[in-house]
Amino acid sequence: MTRKRISSGSPFEKAAGYSRAVAKGDWCFVSGTSGYDYATMTMPESVEEQARNCLRTIEGALKEAGFSLSDVVRNHYIVTDASFADRVFPIFGEVFGDIRPAATMIVCDLIRPEMLIEIEVTAFRG
Numbered sequence: 001m002t003r004k005r006i007s008s009g010s011p012f013e014k015a016a017g018y019s020r021a022v023a024k025g026d027w028c029f030v031s032g033t034s035g036y037d038y039a040t041m042t043m044p045e046s047v048e049e050q051a052r053n054c055l056r057t058i059e060g061a062l063k064e065a066g067f068s069l070s071d072v073v074r075n076h077y078i079v080t081d082a083s084f085a086d087r088v089f090p091i092f093g094e095v096f097g098d099i100r101p102a103a104t105m106i107v108c109d110l111i112r113p114e115m116l117i118e119i120e121v122t123a124f125r126g
Contacts (some may be wrong), residue, residue, distance in 0.1 A: 001025045006061045010038045020057070023065035028123040030077065032046060033057050034115045047084045047116040051091050054119040062123055071123035075103040077120040082107045088117065 006021040007013055013020060021030040035050025036043050038057065044050050059069055075096070079085065083107060093104075101121070110118055 004065055004113055006064045008033075008038050008057050008061060010036065011041075021061040022064055023067065026125045028062060028065045028067045028071070028125075030058050030061050030121045030123070032076070032118040032120040033061075034110070034112075034118050043114045047079070047081075047087055048091060050115075050117050051088045051119070054117060055095055057093070058119060062121075067123045067125055070099055071125045072096065072099055072101045072121045073124045074122040075101050076120040077103065077105040078110065078120075079105065079107055080110055080116050084116060 001024055004023040006023065007019070008020040010020065018031055021028055023029075033054045034043075035047075035053040036057075039054055044053065055069075062071065063106055075092075077088070077092070077107040081086070096103075110116075
């Protein structure tokens with residue numbers, strides 16, 4: 001089985017020694033993805049826009065690996081403030097409402113103060 005590594009072009013990937021996603025067989029594992037716009041290396045101020053950027057980056061990585069958002073079976077949402085949940089749930093509902101993957105939300109600090117949310121997904125195409 002071939003192992004395919006996907007990059008979003010983030011400088012963090014090379015510096016920290018990881019791939020945005022790794023696909024092997026019917027599985028694709030997408031690393032924790034923050035809300036940066038990796039083309040400009042800018043970060044929106046709102047958690048909603050950061051969430052949308054996370055999902056765009058994730059969708060692009062999945063597509064490059066031959067998967068789609070409809071293949072997602074597991075999500076981990078990491079936010080820096082519990083009050084963000086009500087602000088991002090509608091966005092997740094728009095994207096994953098019909099897919100309904102298993103999901104966990106964690107509240108904790110992230111590695112940079114401008115990061116308000118990080119999302120990690122696992123996809124299975126079986």
